[in-house]
Amino acid sequence: MTAFPRHEGALDQLRKRSRYRSLMPRAGHDFASNDYLGLAGSDLLRKAAQDALSRGVPVGAGGSRLLRGNADEHALLESEAAALFGTERALFMGGGFQANTAIFSTLPGHEDIVLYDELIHASAHDGMHLGRAIRANFKHNNVAEAERVILSLRDAGHTGRIWIAIETVYSMDGDLAPIADFVALADKHDAVLVADEAHATGLHGSGGLGLMHDYAHKPNILTLHTCGKGLGVSGALICGHAALIETLINKARAFIYATAPSPLNAALVRAALRSLAETPDLQHRAQETVAHAHKEAARLCGLTGFQSQIIPVIIGDDARTMEIAAALQAKGFDIRGIRPPTVPRGTSRLRVSITTNVTKETITQMFTDLAKLLERADV
Incomplete structure (x- = not known):
C-alpha cells in the first residue's frame, strides 16, 4: 500500500489524461528555451x-x-x-x-x-x-x-x-x-x-x-x-x-x-x-532568425499569423500533442508540448521558441519534419 494514496491517484489520473509532467534533460536543437538572444551560454x-x-x-x-x-x-x-x-x-x-x-x-x-x-x-x-x-x-x-x-x-x-x-x-x-x-x-x-x-x-x-x-x-x-x-x-x-x-x-x-x-x-x-x-547585432540577428522561422512555417506547414519569436502550433488533443512533441524530439529537435492548465482546454500545443541558438538551416529542417508529422493521423 502506498504511503500517499491520494497523491499517487492524482498522478495516475494525470498520466491517463496525457497531462503528467516530468523533468527532461537538455537534448537536441533548442526550440524550447527563452534564451532568445543566445546569451545564456555566451562568451x-x-x-x-x-x-x-x-x-x-x-x-x-x-x-x-x-x-x-x-x-x-x-x-x-x-x-x-x-x-x-x-x-x-x-x-x-x-x-x-x-x-x-x-x-x-x-x-x-x-x-x-x-x-x-x-x-x-x-x-x-x-x-x-x-x-x-x-x-x-x-x-x-x-x-x-x-x-x-x-x-x-x-x-x-x-x-x-x-x-x-x-x-x-x-x-x-x-x-x-x-x-x-x-x-x-x-x-x-x-x-x-x-x-x-x-x-x-x-x-x-x-x-x-x-x-x-x-x-x-x-x-x-x-x-x-x-x-x-x-x-x-x-x-x-x-x-x-x-x-x-x-x-x-x-x-x-x-x-x-x-x-x-x-x-x-x-x-x-x-x-x-x-x-x-x-551590440545591436544581437537584436538584429534574433529578429532575422524569427523572420526566417515565420517564412518557413508558412511555406512548409501553412502556419501563418505569428507576431513574435513564440510560435504556437495548436494541436488540440493532449495525447496527440505529446506524441508529436516526442516524435520531433526523437529527430533531434527540443520542442515541448504545452497542455492545460497552462493553456485553455482544447488548445494543447507545441510551443516553438525561436532563438539564435539554432541555425536557419535547422529551422527549415524542423518545419519540414513537422509538416510531415502534422499530416500523419497515427502520430
Whole structure:
C-alpha cells in the first residue's frame, strides 16, 4: 500500500489524461528555451562572470536586501536599469514569478481593482490571490471590453484605483498587446498599467528595451523586465515611479523575506543590459532568425499569423500533442508540448521558441519534419 494514496491517484489520473509532467534533460536543437538572444551560454556573459569574480564580487548575498544582503552590484544594476528603461526607480528581485507576486499582492489596495487580461501569467494570478484588491478580467487583448468592465464596476459603486495587468508579448500565444490603446485606456480612467515585458526584453522595442519603452517614463506605468529570458541570466527588474518601488521595499513580503539575488548575478545582468546598447547585432540577428522561422512555417506547414519569436502550433488533443512533441524530439529537435492548465482546454500545443541558438538551416529542417508529422493521423 502506498504511503500517499491520494497523491499517487492524482498522478495516475494525470498520466491517463496525457497531462503528467516530468523533468527532461537538455537534448537536441533548442526550440524550447527563452534564451532568445543566445546569451545564456555566451562568451560575453562568461567573460563578465570572470571579470566580476576577479574584482571581488561575491557569489552569494548572505541575507535579504534589508539585512546584510544589499550589495553594491544590486544598487548599480538598479540605477543603470532605471536610466536605461527611462523610469524613476528600478528594483531587482530573484525572478519574474517572485516579482509579479510582489506587485499584485502589495501595490493594489483592498478597495482597488485589478483588471487583467485572461491570458496573464500564472504568477500575476498568484499575486492577486495573495492581495486584497477586487479582481476582474477581460477577453484577451480586448481593450473595448476592458473599458466596459471598468464602466460596469464604476456603475456598481467601486471607487478604488484600477490596475490594468497585461503582457506585452504573450508567453503561450506569442501575440503582442495593443500597447498604445492600453496606455490611452489607463490615462482615461486614471489607472495604473502594469505591463509584463518578460518575453519582449532584449528582442522587442528600440534597442531591445521592450515594447513599453516609449511610455515607461509615465508615472502610471509599471513595467517588469525579467532577466532570465532574452537577457540570458536570471532575476527580474520592476521599473516605475519611486513611490511604487519604495512601497515594494517596505511592504512586499516576497522582497522583504527573500534572500537577495546573488551579487554576481546582478553583475551579469548589468553586462547583459550593456550588451543591448553596445551590440545591436544581437537584436538584429534574433529578429532575422524569427523572420526566417515565420517564412518557413508558412511555406512548409501553412502556419501563418505569428507576431513574435513564440510560435504556437495548436494541436488540440493532449495525447496527440505529446506524441508529436516526442516524435520531433526523437529527430533531434527540443520542442515541448504545452497542455492545460497552462493553456485553455482544447488548445494543447507545441510551443516553438525561436532563438539564435539554432541555425536557419535547422529551422527549415524542423518545419519540414513537422509538416510531415502534422499530416500523419497515427502520430
